[in-house]
Amino acid sequence: MTYAIQMKNIVKTYTRxxxxxxxxxxxxxxxEKGEFISLMGPSGSGKTTLLNLIxxxxxxxxxxxxVAGERIDKLSGGQLAKWRARxxxxxxxxxxxxxxxxxxxxxxxxxxLTSLSAAQRKQNVAAALQLVGLADRAxxxxxxxxxxxxxxxxxxxxxxxDPTLLVCDEPTGDLDRENAEEILRLLQMLNRNHGKTIVMVxxxxxxxxxxxxxxxxxxxxxxxxxxxSAA
Amino acid sequence: xxxxxxxxxxxxxxxxxxxxxxxxxxxSSTIIVVSIAGVVAVLIGxxxxxxxxxxxxxxxxxxxxxxxxxxxxxxxxxSNLQRTEVSTIQAAPGIGKNAAGHAIAxxxxxxxxxxxxxxxxxxxxxxxxxVTALAFDLRPEIxxxxxRLPQTGLHELLVGQAAANQYKSxxxxxxxxxxxxKWTVVGLFAAEGNLRESELFADAETLMSAYQRTxxxxxxxxxxxxxxxxxxxxxxxxxxxxxxxxxxxxxxxSQQYEFLGKILQTIAYIVGGIMAVGAMSGAINCMxxxxxxxxxxxxxxxxxxxxxxxVVASVLAEALLLALIxxxxxxxxxxxxxxxxxxxxxxxxxxxxxxxxxxPSLIVVGVAWACTIGxxxxxxxxxxxxxxxxxxxxxxx
Numbered sequence: 328m329t330y331a332i333q334m335k336n337i338v339k340t341y342t343r344x345x346x347x348x349x350x351x352x353x354x355x356x357x358x359e360k361g362e363f364i365s366l367m368g369p370s371g372s373g374k375t376t377l378l379n380l381i382x383x384x385x386x387x388x389x390x391x392x393x394v395a396g397e398r399i400d401k402l403s404g405g406q407l408a409k410w411r412a413r414x415x416x417x418x419x420x421x422x423x424x425x426x427x428x429x430x431x432x433x434x435x436x437x438x439x440l441t442s443l444s445a446a447q448r449k450q451n452v453a454a455a456l457q458l459v460g461l462a463d464r465a466x467x468x469x470x471x472x473x474x475x476x477x478x479x480x481x482x483x484x485x486x487x488x489d490p491t492l493l494v495c496d497e498p499t500g501d502l503d504r505e506n507a508e509e510i511l512r513l514l515q516m517l518n519r520n521h522g523k524t525i526v527m528v529x530x531x532x533x534x535x536x537x538x539x540x541x542x543x544x545x546x547x548x549x550x551x552x553x554x555x556s557a558a
Numbered sequence: 559x560x561x562x563x564x565x566x567x568x569x570x571x572x573x574x575x576x577x578x579x580x581x582x583x584x585x586s587s588t589i590i591v592v593s594i595a596g597v598v599a600v601l602i603g604x605x606x607x608x609x610x611x612x613x614x615x616x617x618x619x620x621x622x623x624x625x626x627x628x629x630x631x632x633x634x635x636x637s638n639l640q641r642t643e644v645s646t647i648q649a650a651p652g653i654g655k656n657a658a659g660h661a662i663a664x665x666x667x668x669x670x671x672x673x674x675x676x677x678x679x680x681x682x683x684x685x686x687x688x689v690t691a692l693a694f695d696l697r698p699e700i701x702x703x704x705x706r707l708p709q710t711g712l713h714e715l716l717v718g719q720a721a722a723n724q725y726k727s728x729x730x731x732x733x734x735x736x737x738x739x740k741w742t743v744v745g746l747f748a749a750e751g752n753l754r755e756s757e758l759f760a761d762a763e764t765l766m767s768a769y770q771r772t773x774x775x776x777x778x779x780x781x782x783x784x785x786x787x788x789x790x791x792x793x794x795x796x797x798x799x800x801x802x803x804x805x806x807x808x809x810x811x812s813q814q815y816e817f818l819g820k821i822l823q824t825i826a827y828i829v830g831g832i833m834a835v836g837a838m839s840g841a842i843n844c845m846x847x848x849x850x851x852x853x854x855x856x857x858x859x860x861x862x863x864x865x866x867x868x869v870v871a872s873v874l875a876e877a878l879l880l881a882l883i884x885x886x887x888x889x890x891x892x893x894x895x896x897x898x899x900x901x902x903x904x905x906x907x908x909x910x911x912x913x914x915x916x917x918p919s920l921i922v923v924g925v926a927w928a929c930t931i932g933x934x935x936x937x938x939x940x941x942x943x944x945x946x947x948x949x950x951x952x953x954x955x
Contacts, residue, residue, distance in 0.1 A: 375953075384861060384949040405865060412863025419952075423858040427578040439571045440564065440863050484862075 330393070331492055331524040332358035332381055337390035337400075339376055339547075350376050351547045353390070358540075360491075363518040363525040365535035368544035374528050375496065377544065381526055382415050382494040383407040395491035412440040416485030418514075420497035422477040424469040430480045431456060431465040437488040455483040459513060475506030482513060486523075493517070495527040499534050511537040568864050572872035575855060577879060583851050586844035590877070591884040593837035594931055598888025598924040599895075601830035605920045606896050608822030610912040611903065615815045617752030622654075622784040623696065623807040626777040626794060631803065633814060634668050638773040639802070646800055647777045650793045652786035654779075656695040662780035664692040667766055667773075671736050671758065673725040675902070682902065682909055684721055684728075686736065686758045688765030696780045700754060705730050705745030710761045713768070716745040718755035720911035724902055728758070737768045753811070756902075756911040778807075815910070818903070834931050841935025845877055849943045856943055857951035866944035873940035874933060881932025885925045892916055892924075 339351035350373050358364055366374040379385040380392060383399050384407075392400040395414040402410060416437070417423075424433045431452050438448040456462045459479040469477050478498060485493055495514065499507035515537050517523040527538060535541050543551040580587055626647050631637035639647070648663040656662050667688040675682055687693075694700055694707075708714035715734060722728045722743075733740040741760065749755045766772070781787055791804040805813075849856065856869055896914040903910055 379949040382861075384952070385947065408860065408863050408865050410863075411861065415863075417858075417861050419858070421854075423854055425575060425855055425858070426582075427575065436571070436859070437862050439567055442564065 329360045330357050331360045331362065331395060332356065332526070333391075333393040334380075335391040337377075337380065337387045337392060339373075339380065339385075340388040349388075349547065351380075351387070354547075354549055356542065356549060358524065358526065360524050361518070361522045362540060363515065363523075363538045364527070364540045364542055365538035366526065366528045366542050366544060367530070367532070367535050368550075371546075372544040373547040374544050378494060378496060378526065378528050381492070382417065383411045412437065412488070414491040416488065416490040416493045418478070418481050418485050418493060418495040418498045420500040422469070422474075422481040422501075424477055424480055424484075426469050429466050429468055430461060430472065430483075433469070433480055434483045434487050437484060441488060451487050452483075455487040456480075458486065458517075459483045473506070474502050475509055478502060478506070478510050479513065482510070482517075486517065491524065493523050493525040495525060497528055497530065499529070499531060507531075507534065565865070565868070568868040569871040569875075572859060572864055572868045573875040575859075576852065576872045576876045579852060579855070580876070583848050586847045586851075587880055590837075590841045590844045590880040590932075590935070591887065593833075593840045594881050594884025594928050595888035595891065597830055597833040597837045597931065598885045598928050599891040600833055601826055601927055602889055602892035602916060602920050602924045603896060604822060604826035604829065605923065606892065606914055606916050607901055607912075608819045608826060609917055609920060610901060610914045611815065611822065611910060612819040613915075614751060614756075614910055614912040615753050615811050615819075617699075617750055618754055619807040619811050621806065621808060622781045622786075624779045624781055624787055624790060624804055625807055625810045626779065626802050626804050627775075629801040629803050634666070634776045637775045639665070639775065639777060640773055643800055643802070644774055644777055646797065647779075647794060647802070650790055650797075652782055652788075652790035652793065654782045654786075656692070660692065660695075662692055662695045664690060664696045664778045665762065665774040665776075666693065666778055667762055667769075667771060667775050669736070669765060669769055671734055673721075673727065673734070676724060676726050679726075682725060684725065684756065684758055684909060686715070686760055686765060688760050688762035690762050693759070693778070696778055697749065697754065699752065700747050700749045702745050703748045705743070708744055708759065708761050708764075711764055712761070713739055713741040713764060714744040714760065715741050716747055716759040717743050718757050718759075718911075719746050719748050720751070720755035720900060720913065721758060722746055724756075724900055724909075724911045734758075739768060751913050753910055756909055830927065834927060838931045838935045841877060841881075841931060842938055845873060845936050845939040846942075848876065849873060849939050853951065857948060860948045861952060870940040870944045873943060874936045877932040877936025877940075878929055879932075881928040881935075882925070884932075885928035888928070889916070889921045889924050 334354050334356040337351055337354040340347050340349045368374045380387050381394055387400050434452045434455050435448055456465055459482050461479050499510050511534055514525055518525050529535050627637040628639055644665045648661045653661040653663050669686045670683040671686050673682055673684050708716050717728045727734060730743055730746055732743045787806055794800055794802055794804050893916045897916055899914050901912045901914050
């Protein structure tokens with residue numbers, strides 16, 4: 328069994344003033360390579376905190392966290408940044424595209440952290456945009472694209488460096504039903520056809536149904552983790 | 559090496575993004591540019607006044623020239639030398655000779671005459687220096703550029719071109735009334751822009767006669783060599799028939815004007831410093847607001863894997879770019895307002911008219927100040943942007 332993510336007794340505590348607030352309590356979770364899991368739960372349940380730990384945006388206070396074959400719970404900020412560049416593709420709720428750059432330049436951004444030549448970068452960018460169906464929008468800036476198109480550019484940016492893991496934080500939260508469905512089908516296709524491991528935080532049960540497994544959280548603990556077929 | 563190149567690429571990428579998004583932050587960027595331009599313009603402006611004054615004075619001095627005054631006199635105006643004393647001084651060792659074999663020791667007398675400023679008709683006084691032909695052997699930098707030298711016994715004036723440019727009625731052919739007598743301007747001279755150009759020259763005996771004086775005030779001396787000063791000084795100060803002070807020309811004018819120059823420089827740095835603190839506060843606020851406006855961009859780039867260092871570098875690069883634009887505008891303002899104009903200040907017996915020139919070294923000083931303001935103004939916001947945890951930055955979007 329090959330795991331993309333292994334969490335053992337993960338604890339996360341924040342300090343607010345003199346108080347310590349534990350927001351994640353001894354979490355244990357394993358995600359196999361090629362899985363598409365959805366993290367669900369009410370607001371404040373800790374799912375975004377958990378996603379941040381998986382994505383290497385934050386360190387746990389305790390426990391052991393192995394992602395993409397590397398133990399990351401003790402890495403420094405600088406080491407985590409390099410690790411993220413190699414292993415994580417981000418899809419944000421509000422796309423987070425850089426407004427001054429065209430779609431292709433936005434997609435190219437993660438490749439600027441690699442040693443690829445300009446020609447190789449161009450080739451990879453074209454392939455990523457092709458994959459998300461936006462090859463004809465390469466020269467457009469974000470404000471010239473619809474919300475759904477912007478999110479597809481964001482997915483192309485997440486994919487372009489071929490990361491181990493796609494981390495999606497409410498990827499359909501800012502989209503209408505039709506565009507949301509398109510994005511979810513795209514993520515599903517990337518998971519099924521390209522073997523991408525995906526972790527997606529969502530409030531929307533319909534969005535969660537596209538995952539191969541749903542993980543429910545409440546008050547900082549995992550309350551349910553069902554393997555199920557995606558819709 | 560590969561790592562270093564990637565770091566540079568990160569920095570250049572984030573910096574390029576930052577600069578490309580500048581038009582979206584035009585307001586805050588303009589505040590930084592304008593405030594730094596103000597600092598640089600004032601700093602360069604006041605330093606140029608000091609620099610031009612000191613250059614004007616410094617240009618009039620040579621290491622191989624000396625001045626003899628009566629003992630205890632701090633300036634020519636307070637000195638009196640009898641003709642016998644002048645003769646003794648002229649016979650001292652260490653003095654250079656002219657082509658005719660005469661010692662180049664120029665007895666001089668000064669008076670002041672009231673004139674009017676060309677620009678606003680304000681009253682001013684200029685120095686009239688009574689000289690002999692030896693004065694021109696002493697100061698070869700003086701060139702008659704129009705007309706001729708005053709003739710002995712006639713009420714004639716040779717006018718420095720800075721004085722002619724600054725004051726009314728000092729052009730060739732004009733007449734100036736001194737002691738109820740009209741003196742005609744018969745010549746104009748240039749002296750490489752130095753202090754002498756602020757003066758009027760007349761024949762010494764004629765001037766003394768007009769002012770009913772029997773004594774000279776100084777003897778200006780061309781030394782045989784720069785090393786002859788000690789010889790001259792020892793000879794004059796040990797002569798029991800004389801009671802004089804001997805100083806080099808450089809020492810003399812340093813005593814007269816250096817203090818004023820230092821005051822101007824101090825004012826420049828104090829005023830510039832106060833303005834710089836204000837500009838830096840403005841820059842800090844504006845860079846905070848710039849970082850806030852770039853919040854999504856910075857958080858996203860850091861999440862993707864760009865280093866905190868590249869964020870710091872990009873914020874500093876933006877601040878420095880704005881500072882350099884401000885410095886260029888400030889220097890241009892100073893240059894446009896000052897260059898080609900003259901600055902007149904009353905020092906001692908008469909005014910010094912300085913041609914204002916913005917020296918390249920002062921522009922370098924202005925740019926250095928601007929960069930310091932930009933760097934310090936950008937540093938605090940940059941460090942904050944880099945220190946904020948990425949997860950927190952993303953949450954704040």
